[in-house]
Amino acid sequence: MKFLFTAGGSHSTVFSMAPLATAARNAGHEILLTVDEPTLATAEAIGIPAAPTPHPGQAAARLDALLELARDWTPDVVVGGLSYVPGLLAAHLDVPYVRHYWDIVPLRDEPALPPLLERMGLTGPPEHALFIDVCPPCLRPSPTPGARPMRWVPRNRQLRLEPWMYTRPKGRPRVLITAGTRAFRLRNTGASMRRLVDELTLTGAEVLVAAPPGAAEEFGTELGDVRVGWLPLDVVAPTCDLMVHHGGASTAMTGASAGVPQLITPENDYAKAIARAFTGFGGARTVVPQERPDEDPGEVIAASCREILGDPRYAERARALTKEIAALPTPYDVVEQLETMAGG
Structure with a gap:
């Protein structure tokens, strides 16, 4: 056929x-x-x-x-x-x-x-x-x-794997930040992205920034000592303790399939619907920095990240969602x- x-x-x-x-x-x-x-x-x-x-x-x-x-x-x-x-x-x-x-x-x-x-x-x-x-x-x-x-079933572009991609860091959480395939989302965050990365690093977290090919050259030095560039998300996600992203369906479901709590910062109605669903289930939080114009977006997001990492209920609900998907x-x-x- x-x-x-x-x-x-x-x-x-x-x-x-x-x-x-x-x-x-x-x-x-x-x-x-x-x-x-x-x-x-x-x-x-x-x-x-x-x-x-x-x-x-x-x-x-x-x-x-x-x-x-x-x-x-x-x-x-x-x-x-x-x-x-x-x-x-x-x-x-x-x-x-x-x-x-x-x-x-x-x-x-x-x-x-x-x-x-x-x-x-x-x-x-x-x-x-x-x-x-x-x-x-x-x-x-x-x-x-x-x-x-x-x-x-998660499906992503692949590249040659390195051990750090499929193993968890010892003794500290791993947080992955991604704007999907849209590099401009990272550019638009400017100093706020650097603030978010710095705040997460201060908590002892290892930070990964997943971005299109070439992003490492563009953003690497701006974001400090973090890994920046294209990542095989389906391989890396299971090693993470938190994913921060814009609310894309593929990104959200890759995290859900891996049992990872999520912090979603939606920018359109479609992404907001996804954020509401995941947040309502309990395995994620939704943050819309535009609704808090007097605060630095990086600090707003970082505060929610710390709350998710410090509350085991988010991870428990994320794992419950993974079990439903697997069935x-x-x-x-x-x-x-x-x-x-x-x-x-």
Whole structure:
């Protein structure tokens, strides 16, 4: 069988879909992932066959690209996420459409959808044959009818490992700070990032700053004696006592899979929804420095870090979340269901 996966406009969606795509390929099926050009290198780096499509915001052009691809490589199953475009392709091909999504915020309507429906001769958005939800049930704001839960399996770019990456430091906690794939988040923090690093170092913590390649040269001397640069987050996370990040789904779930307490500083509504869910469960705290303009953001975040590190309840709840994730069906379980659904 042929499985066509279509990822949205972020690296996180590529990491999210990769485990299911890999499971399908390991089961003997052909796979192909379509992504927009800026995230193509990410798919290539983690070994997923990928082809470029226009940015998800260009819905009509994206549909044209998928229709053209399908003429040469016709899938038996189409797996999509946030966009309705993959469903339109599946309806055109008369093959099952599978929605693969992190169900923690409602799906947004697409302004370009009505003309696309008219073009494809449809009266409404195509129904999915299966809805795969990689959000742990305990984090959902409400039950999702018909959702097929699937275990989140961390997937990241890799590099040559060194012992410090997969071993815990002796006698002191390890705190990892990351802005995901966005180096500008680190640049924008300026002196506040240095203040945060200094405050954590004074507590005796070892500080790691995960950032895109080249960040070590840009930030290394500014942040003092800390490790700065690209890290294989799935390898390093289990060695950490705390993760500080912006609220990206991939980062948050990698920490959750490793049982690590988290401090989340969300900057948009999507990240705030993730922060609320993790904080509500008890394994994280949410800090929005912008709500405390008279205080230094670095000091505000550092104070919350000290509270998390000093209160074992955060680690206990983080481990409880890890157990729930581990009990969910694996991507291989879901592939078996897809095979049955598609008649493979």
